[in-house]
Amino acid sequence: MQASEFRYMQQFLLRKIGLSLADDKQYLIKSRVTRLLREHELDDANAVARAVRRDENGALAQHLLDAMTTNETLFFRDQYPFEALRDMIFPELTHAKGRHGKINIWSAAASTGQEACSIAMTASESVPEPGRVHILGTDFSARAVEYARAGVYSQMEVQRGMPIKQLLRFFDQQGSAWAVRPELKAMMHFDHANLIEDSLTAKVRRYGPFDVVFCRNVLIYFTPEERAHVIDRIARCMHKGGYFISGATETPEGRISRWNQVMFKGKRLWQLQ
Numbered sequence: 651m652q653a654s655e656f657r658y659m660q661q662f663l664l665r666k667i668g669l670s671l672a673d674d675k676q677y678l679i680k681s682r683v684t685r686l687l688r689e690h691e692l693d694d695a696n697a698v699a700r701a702v703r704r705d706e707n708g709a710l711a712q713h714l715l716d717a718m719t720t721n722e723t724l725f726f727r728d729q730y731p732f733e734a735l736r737d738m739i740f741p742e743l744t745h746a747k748g749r750h751g752k753i754n755i756w757s758a759a760a761s762t763g764q765e766a767c768s769i770a771m772t773a774s775e776s777v778p779e780p781g782r783v784h785i786l787g788t789d790f791s792a793r794a795v796e797y798a799r800a801g802v803y804s805q806m807e808v809q810r811g812m813p814i815k816q817l818l819r820f821f822d823q824q825g826s827a828w829a830v831r832p833e834l835k836a837m838m839h840f841d842h843a844n845l846i847e848d849s850l851t852a853k854v855r856r857y858g859p860f861d862v863v864f865c866r867n868v869l870i871y872f873t874p875e876e877r878a879h880v881i882d883r884i885a886r887c888m889h890k891g892g893y894f895i896s897g898a899t900e901t902p903e904g905r906i907s908r909w910n911q912v913m914f915k916g917k918r919l920w921q922l923q
């Protein structure tokens with residue numbers, strides 16, 4: 651790739667979604683844009699960069715952002731966050747809010763919705779009156795949000811992490827795929843939201859404030875500075891004492907927000923001070 655086009659790509663990805671791409675990652679752009687070349691009738695990664703430069707808000711730009719991020723996710727990923735909901739957080743919230751108080755949960759960077767579904771299934775099985783649990787799933791990717799809204803997963807996708815008991819209880823078979831049942835779907839709402847935009851707080855706050863936020867396996871893509879801003883934006887959408895659940899290796903280091911570490915079965919969760 652030409653150095654100037656690569657630099658432009660780096661700066662575009664950083665500015666739009668906070669993706670920090672190191673100088674030795676040219677190969678990543680080249681391999682990820684391969685799929686876009688045919689679809690947009692372009693010759694190579696340099697041509698993609700030039701076309702995006704001409705229209706940073708067009709379809710190609712959006713497809714490029716999608717192609718450069720990973721949507722990797724699965725049901726009940728890492729397990730312990732869902733056990734923490736069931737054994738510690740939901741009982742605490744039910745005690746604090748009574749049997750009817752609303753419980754708001756946000757899956758920030760929800761990808762194709764498996765995390766939000768896993769939260770909804772856990773709530774259905776462990777919260778008295780689960781209809782009062784509202785789950786917001788957000789992602790910057792329009793494709794991921796559409797997929798999550800549809801709530802139809804392939805056999806391969808449900809085989810990744812979903813116990814058969816939950817599959818049969820919460821999904822209807824549609825040919826070779828599985829569709830989320832209406833009662834589970836009613837607990838979830840999916841919307842676009844970009845974690846690095848200042849408008850995030852205003853956009854997401856109207857669904858909150860949140861008692862629990864899942865923000866997993868996305869902070870690693872941001873620079874330390876951007877990560878701190880993202881954490882503070884999220885904290886502004888939470889109740890004091892609300893739980894923040896990060897990826898196993900991620901910590902919520904905000905500039906203004908402060909967190910208490912809470913251990914659950916040897917794993918760290920965070921509580922907003």
Ligand SMILES: C[S@@+](CC[C@H](N)C(=O)[O-])C[C@H]1O[C@@H](n2cnc3c(N)ncnc32)[C@H](O)[C@@H]1O
Nearest residue numbers: 667721723759761789790791844845866867868
């Ligand atoms: C690896 S997936 C993680 C999904 C889920 N949280 C999990 O742990 O299984 C990362 C997601 O973050 C989203 N993402 C990346 N940058 C983002 C940003 N700036 N704002 C919102 N979502 C973003 C990607 O589109 C992708 O769906």
